[in-house]
Amino acid sequence: MLYSSDFICSTPSLIEYLKESGFDTKTAHIGDLIEHPFSLLIPKYYADLIDWRDPDDPLRKMILPDKLEHEVKNYELADPIGDAVCSPTPGVVHRYPDRCLLMLTNVCAVHCRFCFRKNILDTNGAHLDKALAYIRAHIEIWEVIFSGGDPFMFTDHFMESIVSKLRRIPHVKMIRFHTRTPVVYPQKITPNLLASLQNAGPCSVVLHVNHPREITPAFIAVVSKMRTAGALILSQTVLLKGVNDHEKILGELFKKLVESGVKPYYLHHLDLTKGTHHFRISVARGKEIIQKLRGTISGLCMPEYVIDTPGGYGKIPVFWFSQIAKHT
Numbered sequence: 660m661l662y663s664s665d666f667i668c669s670t671p672s673l674i675e676y677l678k679e680s681g682f683d684t685k686t687a688h689i690g691d692l693i694e695h696p697f698s699l700l701i702p703k704y705y706a707d708l709i710d711w712r713d714p715d716d717p718l719r720k721m722i723l724p725d726k727l728e729h730e731v732k733n734y735e736l737a738d739p740i741g742d743a744v745c746s747p748t749p750g751v752v753h754r755y756p757d758r759c760l761l762m763l764t765n766v767c768a769v770h771c772r773f774c775f776r777k778n779i780l781d782t783n784g785a786h787l788d789k790a791l792a793y794i795r796a797h798i799e800i801w802e803v804i805f806s807g808g809d810p811f812m813f814t815d816h817f818m819e820s821i822v823s824k825l826r827r828i829p830h831v832k833m834i835r836f837h838t839r840t841p842v843v844y845p846q847k848i849t850p851n852l853l854a855s856l857q858n859a860g861p862c863s864v865v866l867h868v869n870h871p872r873e874i875t876p877a878f879i880a881v882v883s884k885m886r887t888a889g890a891l892i893l894s895q896t897v898l899l900k901g902v903n904d905h906e907k908i909l910g911e912l913f914k915k916l917v918e919s920g921v922k923p924y925y926l927h928h929l930d931l932t933k934g935t936h937h938f939r940i941s942v943a944r945g946k947e948i949i950q951k952l953r954g955t956i957s958g959l960c961m962p963e964y965v966i967d968t969p970g971g972y973g974k975i976p977v978f979w980f981s982q983i984a985k986h987t
């Protein structure tokens with residue numbers, strides 16, 4: 660169940676939340692807050708994890724609009740990983756032969772300021788019947804990956820219905836959910852949603868987690884329930900300047916994930932999304948961080964460091980590059 664009172668979705672509602680938490684705009688350092696077409700959206704659960712006295716709090720950086728978002732570099736793109744060129748029908752991205760993305764919602768539990776789909780989240784025009792017809796007709800599709808938006812923001816009824824429709828397609832053997840909801844709004848993981856995971860048969864959940872402070876008792880409890888429901892739990896992390904661009908922070912994050920029953924899967928170099936340069940570090944610095952991590956933490960805790968190439972060419976492990984592009 661979704662409750663609008665669980666969310667902060669405007670500057671006035673943020674000010675009200677802060678007031679209730681004992682802060683004002685000065686003590687919470689929000690004087691420079693800007694309006695942006697990609698609106699403010701923060702679950703109160705996540706806002707409670709932020710140290711509002713610290714203007715450089717890493718969790719705060721991920722969710723509060725910054726004036727730097729209006730500075731668009733000439734190499735930044737509206738569709739940085741080329742979803743559009745790989746989309747045969749609205750709502751489907753078929754980039755790799757044996758799997759496709761199914762994007763049926765533009766709703767998220769939070770608006771991450773660095774989101775690679777932030778310029779297209781308002782324009783999702785998925786047509787469910789056409790998307791399912793495409794998947795049925797393409798017998799090479801072994802895995803369907805729900806992305807978005809955030810599939811865990813589906814209503815329980817819609818989740819149950821779409822999972823059972825996919826289960827009736829014989830060649831779809833695996834269902835995957837890409838979600839940040841258990842991290843930012845764990846109360847959305849209801850018994851009905853868990854039942855849908857159980858009914859999905861072989862399935863995986865890839866959690867978007869960026870900082871060790873996101874690993875809370877509520878998150879750990881939800882991971883445990885999803886594992887009990889039979890889902891394989893993996894994580895993906897975005898490498899973000901001022902948030903997690905240090906081996907100590909990433910090492911702590913990856914270890915805590917494994918301790919919680921989550922296998923770190925991907926560490927993403929930040930895509931070339933418009934207005935995100937203030938979050939971007941160089942590939943050289945990213946490689947340096949990974950090299951420092953290797954050998955200091957168990958291989959079990961190490962994700963693959965990847966970069967999504969513009970133009971829809973897909974993910975490439977960063978260590979495959981011998982040349983470092985100037986702007987990435």
Ligand code: SF4
Nearest residue numbers: 767770771774808839
């Ligand atoms: S939850 Fe994912 S899709 Fe939604 S805003 Fe954050 S990064 Fe983007």
